[in-house]
Amino acid sequence: MNDPFSIRSLARSRNVTTLLFMFVALVIAQAFFLLLLSLHGASQFNTDLFIWVNRFYWPPLAVTTALIELPAEWFGVLFALILAYFGRYELALCILIAIAIEVVYVPVAKDLSALPRPFVSLNGIRAAYYPSDFSFPSGHAVGAFAVFSAWCFREKKHHVPLLGFAALIGISRIYIGVHFPFDVIAGTVIGLIIGFSVARLDLTLIMHWLWGRFGRAEDR
Numbered sequence: 001m002n003d004p005f006s007i008r009s010l011a012r013s014r015n016v017t018t019l020l021f022m023f024v025a026l027v028i029a030q031a032f033f034l035l036l037l038s039l040h041g042a043s044q045f046n047t048d049l050f051i052w053v054n055r056f057y058w059p060p061l062a063v064t065t066a067l068i069e070l071p072a073e074w075f076g077v078l079f080a081l082i083l084a085y086f087g088r089y090e091l092a093l094c095i096l097i098a099i100a101i102e103v104v105y106v107p108v109a110k111d112l113s114a115l116p117r118p119f120v121s122l123n124g125i126r127a128a129y130y131p132s133d134f135s136f137p138s139g140h141a142v143g144a145f146a147v148f149s150a151w152c153f154r155e156k157k158h159h160v161p162l163l164g165f166a167a168l169i170g171i172s173r174i175y176i177g178v179h180f181p182f183d184v185i186a187g188t189v190i191g192l193i194i195g196f197s198v199a200r201l202d203l204t205l206i207m208h209w210l211w212g213r214f215g216r217a218e219d220r
Contacts (some may be wrong), residue, residue, distance in 0.1 A: 010044040014202050019110055022101075022197035026190060030109055033137070033205030034185040037115070046182045050118055053174050053181075057126040062176045066128035067142060069169065073099055076147040090203050098146040098198045102191070106142050109190070118180055138179045138187035141170040145191025146198070153199035166191070 034043045074098040083092040115136040119125040144166035152159045170188055173179040 014200075017199050018200050022193060025193045025197075026105065026109075028112070029186065029189050029193060030137075033047045033182060033189075034113055037136075037182055042182075046180050047122070050174060051122070054118075054125055054177055055174065057177060059126075059128075062126075062128040065172050066176050066178075069172065073103060073143060076143060079147060091151065091154060093203055094150050094201070095147055095200055097201070097203075098150040098194055099143065101194050101198065102139070102143045102146045105135070105190070105194070106137065106139040109137055109140075113137075115183075118177060125177055129176075129178070131178055135179055136183045136186060138170060138173050138183040139192055141166075141171050141179075141184045141187025142191040142194070144169040146186050146194040147191075149192050150198045151195075152194050175183025 037046065076095060080092040080095040080099075083089075083095065110133055113136040114134055117127075117131060117135045119127045119130060145163070148166045150163040152162055170184040173184055174181055177181075
């Protein structure tokens with residue numbers, strides 16, 4: 001007969017280990033890309049590629065794309081609500097946790113790196129709008145890949161359309177003039193780390209607590 005206490009302890013231990021792995025992996029990824037950008041060749045390639053992409057800037061398309069993408073986290077929340085509506089509560093919780101980690105991590109990462117946006121560091125750059133925060137990493141890329149890779153690593157299906165959509169979001173950040181390519185590449189890697197880690201969490205205890213708290217309230 002299984003001991004409930006042992007099962008709970010094992011779940012907590014697994015979750016702590018997973019979150020520690022995620023934290024270490026995020027620090028290593030952040031440090032790696034910042035080190036890479038400190039190299040002249042990589043930094044020059046980053047700038048040259050951005051300038052080349054910015055040559056194709058078309059205001060109607062860029063502004064429309066920017067307006068659609070502004071509420072980035074809300075897309076993830078909407079995705080989670082749709083999953084919950086169809087009874088996929090644990091997967092919806094997984095998505096919400098990924099969003100929560102992205103919302104906490106990205107502002108800290110941006111402030112620590114303190115790298116300027118393209119329109120700040122370069123002259124003659126066209127942008128759909130002008131965010132006031134730092135550039136590295138791309139929060140939209142982190143959020144998109146965290147949400148959709150959490151689904152893919154947990155469900156192990158629909159990889160191509162979901163990750164393809166996340167890639168389009170990342171590429172669009174370069175096109176509309178608000179991020180360098182390495183901002184998006186780093187955001188992609190960071191998002192994948194978050195999504196993979198969240199997908200490995202044991203959410204049984206949290207689900208039981210939520211069901212006990214809110215499920216009983218609905219039964220009254």
